[in-house]
Amino acid sequence: xxxxxxxxxxxxxxxxxxxxxxxxxxxxxxxxxxxxxxxxxxxxxxxxxxxxxxxxxxxxxxxxxxxxxxxxxxxxxxxxxxxxxxxxxxxxxxxxxxxxxxxxxxxxxxxxxxxxxxxxxxxxxxxxxxxxxxxxxxxxxxxxxxxxxxxxxxxxxxxxxxxxxxxxxxxxx
Numbered sequence: 001x002x003x004x005x006x007x008x009x010x011x012x013x014x015x016x017x018x019x020x021x022x023x024x025x026x027x028x029x030x031x032x033x034x035x036x037x038x039x040x041x042x043x044x045x046x047x048x049x050x051x052x053x054x055x056x057x058x059x060x061x062x063x064x065x066x067x068x069x070x071x072x073x074x075x076x077x078x079x080x081x082x083x084x085x086x087x088x089x090x091x092x093x094x095x096x097x098x099x100x101x102x103x104x105x106x107x108x109x110x111x112x113x114x115x116x117x118x119x120x121x122x123x124x125x126x127x128x129x130x131x132x133x134x135x136x137x138x139x140x141x142x143x144x145x146x147x148x149x150x151x152x153x154x155x156x157x158x159x160x161x162x163x164x165x166x167x168x169x170x171x172x173x
Contacts, residue, residue, distance in 0.1 A: 001029050010038035017046040021075065021139075026084040027091045034095050043097065047085040049172040052109065059169045063157030064109070070154075071136055074143025109162060109169040125171070129162050 002023055014033045023029050033043045051068035052059065059065045075082040089102045108122030109129065133155055140151045161167055 001032070005032045005036050007036055010041065011036055012038050012041045013044070014041070015044045015046075018048065019045070020047045020050070020082050020085055021080055024079045026087070027095075030088070030091055031095055034092075034097060043092070045085075045088055046173060047088070048107075049085045049104075050082040052169045052171045054167070054169045056168050058167045062161045062164075062167055063154070064161035064167060064169060067136075067154070067158040067161075070144060071139055074139040076143075078139060078143035080139075104172045106170050107173050109167065109171070110165055112165045112168050122170075126162055130159060133158060133162070 001019075002025055014037060016029075019029075020026075030043070030045075037043060051072055052064070054060075072082055089100055092100045106118070107125045108118050110126040111119045111122045113119050113122055137148070137151050137155075140146045140154070141148065146154075
């Protein structure tokens with residue numbers, strides 16, 4: 001998607017989800033999308049904001065917080081920053097998109113909330129994080145220069161923290 005788009009037709013809808021880790025130049029991808037939308041076409045981006053947040057101080061000092069900080073640092077060093085999602089809206093407006101709407105949804109990291117809907121959403125994110133956590137290995141090895149052994153030991157603690165309902169963490173998507 002970062003290469004020049006050579007499509008012969010324009011699109012009515014371009015949708016991107018969880019691409020925060022994919023690009024060196026997020027703005028350039030948005031510019032390409034703008035050029036390749038048909039009049040009245042839509043671009044929809046759904047991405048997680050990093051680092052995670054918490055409703056209280058339970059995230060501070062945990063392996064999950066350390067993982068967030070390492071991912072932010074390692075991704076930056078690898079040239080694929082994970083902190084660009086908060087820039088999507090202003091970039092879109094600067095590029096020329098009109099009627100840009102931003103909807104921020106809270107996704108708890110696990111089932112810690114009392115609210116049944118948030119508890120269910122938290123279960124989904126917990127599952128996704130546990131399934132996808134190993135895919136962050138490249139950021140830790142390439143971006144931070146860690147050994148595979150160090151990463152594996154580190155991720156053991158991160159998995160435990162993701163499952164810890166006493167950590168009231170969430171991400172905004």
